[in-house]
Amino acid sequence: MTGPIEGGRTSLNGPDMEELRFPLMQPNNPVINCRVFSTDIQGRDCGDEASSWLTRYLAAGKTFRLVHFEPHMTPRRAADKEPLFPRNEKVVYPDIGPVMLLSESSVKDLSSRLEKEVTVARFRPSIVVSGCDAFDEDSWEDIQIGNVRLHRVMACGRCISTTVDPETGVITRKQPLDTLKSYRMCDPSQKNIYKAAPLFGQMYIVSKTGILQVGDVVYKTGH
DSSP states (O other), X not given: OBOOOBTTXXXXXXXXXXXXXXXXXXXXXXXXXXXXXXXXEEEEXXXXXXXXXXXXXXXXXXXXXXXXXXXXXXXXXXXHHOTTSOTXXXXXXXXXXXXXXXXXXXXXXXXXXXXSOOOGGGGOOSEEEOSSOTTGGGGOSEEEETTEEEEEEEXXXXXXXXXXXXXXXXXOSSTTHHHHHXXXXXXXXXXXXXXXXXXXXXXXXXXXXXXXXXXXXXXXXXX
């Protein structure tokens, strides 16, 4: 739904909607406390126009506000939710870590086991990789894309959110979660980490910031 940030402005765009461009930094707007996994995280309200656009687009019978995290605000520590993350790793609105990577081949492998195929959008990855074998990403400890370097922390344990079709909002409550549980469970020694969640995708932290683009090659730099 969002476009690139250019000249301090960003945009909202979507099917059957007019594009809305607005300034990202609006210092006179109120700061809102957002609840993320039982923790209050601040965000600067992006204004009534952005709110109206989101409310119309999502059409859920309630009002939505868009917020922007500013550098002076206090982030969350990823390790507070998942101890495998470094204590100094900070996140704001994501679940646990800043980057979740998944390959197209892994999604195709899952779809081949289902009556109805699923798309990569259902799993909400930050980075989608093509041109590798299914689940190759499970072994990528350190990688470089463009001039960005990433370090793998853990697999992504999947929850009931994967049973929601992102195109329709319809929830099945069973698939693809049940199928994932049939062949993507953790080693018994890791049950204290992942519990009963099947593993699909990998969580990374950024060890060197930079720029990456669609079409960049993924280099495996460590074991």
